[in-house]
Amino acid sequence: MTKTKFLIVISLMFISNFTFGQHQEIEDLVSKGIELHDKGEYKKAIETYQKALRIDPDSGLINYEIAFSYLSDKDYKNAEIYSKKVIDLQNDHLLLGYITYGNALDMQGKTEEAIKSYEKAMKDFDHYLLYYNHAITCLNSGDTDKAYDSALKAIINNSAHASSHLILSKIMEKKGSRIKAMLPLYFFLLIEPNSNRSGIEYESLRKYIDHGVSQTLENNINIVVPMNNDADFGAAEMMISLSKASNSLEDNKGKSDLELFSENNERLFKILGELKKDNSGFWWDLYVPFFYDMTNENLTKPFSYYISLSKGEEVTKWIDENNIEFEKFSNWIAK
The missing domain is CATH 1.25.40.10 (Tetratricopeptide repeat domain)
Incomplete structure (x- = not known):
C-alpha cells in the first residue's frame, strides 16, 4: 500500500469513528x-x-x-x-x-393560523392526533361543523383514543344533541374510567340523563324532552327521560343509585338497537351496535359499574363481589 493510500484509509477510519462518536x-x-x-x-x-x-x-x-x-x-x-x-x-x-x-x-x-397549518398537514398525513387537534381548535373557534368532521375522522382512524370520543361529546353538546353527546362519553369512560378527568365527565354523563326531569311534589314529576334536529334519536330522547322519571316509582324504592343507573343504560341501549334497523351512518354503525350487543350479552350492569369507577368504594366492592360477571364483561371487551 502506498503512503498516500495509507493516509486516506487512516483519514476515513478517523472520520468514521468521529461520526459514530457524534x-x-x-x-x-x-x-x-x-x-x-x-x-x-x-x-x-x-x-x-x-x-x-x-x-x-x-x-x-x-x-x-x-x-x-x-x-x-x-x-x-x-x-x-x-x-x-x-x-x-x-x-x-x-x-x-x-x-x-x-x-x-x-x-x-x-387560531386561524393553527387551523390552516393542521389542514395543510392533513393533505399529507392521515393520523388521528392531527384530526383530534384540528377538531379542538375548530371547536374553540366556533366552527362546530369542521370540528365534527375531524373528530369523526380521528375516531375512525383510531377508535381506542379516548380523547377523540371526549371531544366529539363536547361538539355534540354544542350542537344541542343529548344522545349524541352521551354515546361518545360512554365510550370515553369505557376506555378511561378512573382518571382525574373521568370523574368530571362521569358527572356530565349523569347530568345528561337527569336533564329535563324534575320532581316538584312527592308524586308529581315533570318531564321536558329536549328538542334538537336529530329526529332519528327522538324516540331515544323520550325514552331516557321516561326511564329516569321511573326511578322514583314504588317498584324502584330501595335500589341504589348505581343499580338505577345500570337499568337506565340498559333501556337506552335496547331502544337504540331497535331503532338501528331503520338507520345507518357513523352513529348507528359504531356506537349503537356496540352497546346493543353488550346489552344482549347481559353485560350492561358490569359496564355501568366499570365506567363508575371514579365513584370509589361502592363500585370496587360490587366488582369484588361479582367477579365472575365482571370477568365475563372484561373478556367480551377484550375480543
Whole structure:
C-alpha cells in the first residue's frame, strides 16, 4: 500500500469513528433530555437538547423535542419557532412538528393560523392526533361543523383514543344533541374510567340523563324532552327521560343509585338497537351496535359499574363481589 493510500484509509477510519462518536453523544443527550422532560424539568431538558442541537442543528428529532419541552413549559413562542423548523426541515418528525406547531399557535390565540397549518398537514398525513387537534381548535373557534368532521375522522382512524370520543361529546353538546353527546362519553369512560378527568365527565354523563326531569311534589314529576334536529334519536330522547322519571316509582324504592343507573343504560341501549334497523351512518354503525350487543350479552350492569369507577368504594366492592360477571364483561371487551 502506498503512503498516500495509507493516509486516506487512516483519514476515513478517523472520520468514521468521529461520526459514530457524534451519533452516540447525540443519542445520550436526547435520552437524558427525555428523562428530564418526563420528570417535568423542562428547562433542564431544553438545555440538554441544545447541546445535542449544536452537534446536529438540522435534526428533526432534536428540534421537535425542544419544541415539545417549550410547549410543555408553556413557552408557546419558542415552541412555535422550533416546531416550525421541524416543518421547514421536511425530514423526520414532520407530523409531530405540525401538531406541536398548531398547538403553539392555538395557545397564543393564533387560531386561524393553527387551523390552516393542521389542514395543510392533513393533505399529507392521515393520523388521528392531527384530526383530534384540528377538531379542538375548530371547536374553540366556533366552527362546530369542521370540528365534527375531524373528530369523526380521528375516531375512525383510531377508535381506542379516548380523547377523540371526549371531544366529539363536547361538539355534540354544542350542537344541542343529548344522545349524541352521551354515546361518545360512554365510550370515553369505557376506555378511561378512573382518571382525574373521568370523574368530571362521569358527572356530565349523569347530568345528561337527569336533564329535563324534575320532581316538584312527592308524586308529581315533570318531564321536558329536549328538542334538537336529530329526529332519528327522538324516540331515544323520550325514552331516557321516561326511564329516569321511573326511578322514583314504588317498584324502584330501595335500589341504589348505581343499580338505577345500570337499568337506565340498559333501556337506552335496547331502544337504540331497535331503532338501528331503520338507520345507518357513523352513529348507528359504531356506537349503537356496540352497546346493543353488550346489552344482549347481559353485560350492561358490569359496564355501568366499570365506567363508575371514579365513584370509589361502592363500585370496587360490587366488582369484588361479582367477579365472575365482571370477568365475563372484561373478556367480551377484550375480543
